[in-house]
Amino acid sequence: MRVVFAGTPEVAVPALDAIADSGHDLVGVVTRPDAPAGRGRRLTPSPVAQRAEELGIPVLKPVHPRDPDFQEALRALEPDCCPVVAYGALLPQSALDIPPRGWVNLHFSVLPSWRGAAPVQHALWAGDEVTGATTFRIVKELDAGPTFGIMTERIRPDDTAGDLLERLAEGGAGLLVATLDGIEDGSLEARPQPAEGVSFAPKITVDDARIDWTRPAVAIDRQVRACTPAPGAWTTYDGERLKLGPLTLTDLPVPAGRLEVGKTRVLVGTGTHAVLLGDVKAHGRKQMPAADWARGLRLESGAMLGEA
Structure with missing residues (x-):
């Protein structure tokens, strides 16, 4: 053709x-x-x-x-x-x-699921086990x-x-x-989509990508991965935006939004268990491991993320 x-x-x-x-x-x-x-x-x-x-x-x-x-x-x-x-x-x-x-x-979903501009992001955010095209x-x-x-x-x-x-x-x-x-x-014939199972995947905005640390760790992990690389998940520290790369789940209890700073790792609490921060990017700075970011600011345990 x-x-x-x-x-x-x-x-x-x-x-x-x-x-x-x-x-x-x-x-x-x-x-x-x-x-x-x-x-x-x-x-x-x-x-x-x-x-x-x-x-x-x-x-x-x-x-x-x-x-x-x-x-x-x-x-x-x-x-x-x-x-x-x-x-x-x-x-x-x-x-x-x-x-x-x-x-x-x-289209990058198994229709009729996730019609719209961001099907892959929404499949990840929802915790789907399988997607497709x-x-x-x-x-x-x-x-x-x-x-x-x-x-x-x-x-x-x-x-x-x-x-x-x-x-x-x-x-x-x-x-x-x-x-x-x-x-x-002529071996393929188009078939109508099922009427049931329709879901929508609108574009994810920068506001959507802001982390609420009171939510469960699993939900935050999905959100961050869904927003990577764009628009980029983010939180705030000391009133400035901090972009976040993918996280690692832990079973450690830390209050929501609170940082636990070690020499080689930085944990932050959620509504369930703490997550280990990966790479972060502060405003006007290059992306770097969270431990390097914390060391540069001389952060100590007890500092908070997500506060306005």
Whole structure:
């Protein structure tokens, strides 16, 4: 089939590469416009745009996919199907109608669970044991289109959102190519999603990522891993924000928010048992092990995290 791939962040690049290496004719790529990045805030192409340019594939960067000029350019490419991974913009019906075999999305959950922008983060935060990826035909309703195929992935006890998403991106790339193959040869037929089991995964905000130390240690551990690497879990010390990397659970009793400072480790209490801090990043400082951070501030046991 003639296909035009749509995607934007790094997580979409494995699927782009898999399609480029497949038997399908990749005739174009759609991605978000260049955006400010880095310390100098220079306009920078998306990871998908950069990879497409390396592959010599034409790239379209509409401000919005409803733009008539974009739709005309897409129509001129004559795609049979448009595979999508994390494109980042809502597609109007006028764009959905262009490829005769539709737009096929790779979504990182087992639908109908965790429809929305942050399925991997919400699966971790909820304590799910298994997640996966689903290919489905895009319709107007959010992530509600009929499905073609799924893969499953067990969630490991120490997974961060970044770790899990990396595995799903690699495995999902193969699923997306297999879906395109099945659509082309007629062996795959889209099936409606079940009406039961629907859950939603809205984008996680910086406010969502703030730690409440009165909550159970297991819940805090899940929250931190779900927010790693973005937006980054955080608390406060002495009125300033302190970003937190993944934690380690312990069975030690320490009051919620209280620090227990040793030479080589820093514990903080929760609503149940203490957790061992990993790497931390104070405002204006580099990321470092918690023990180094505490040593630099000459912290002693009894200091508190999370106070305004």
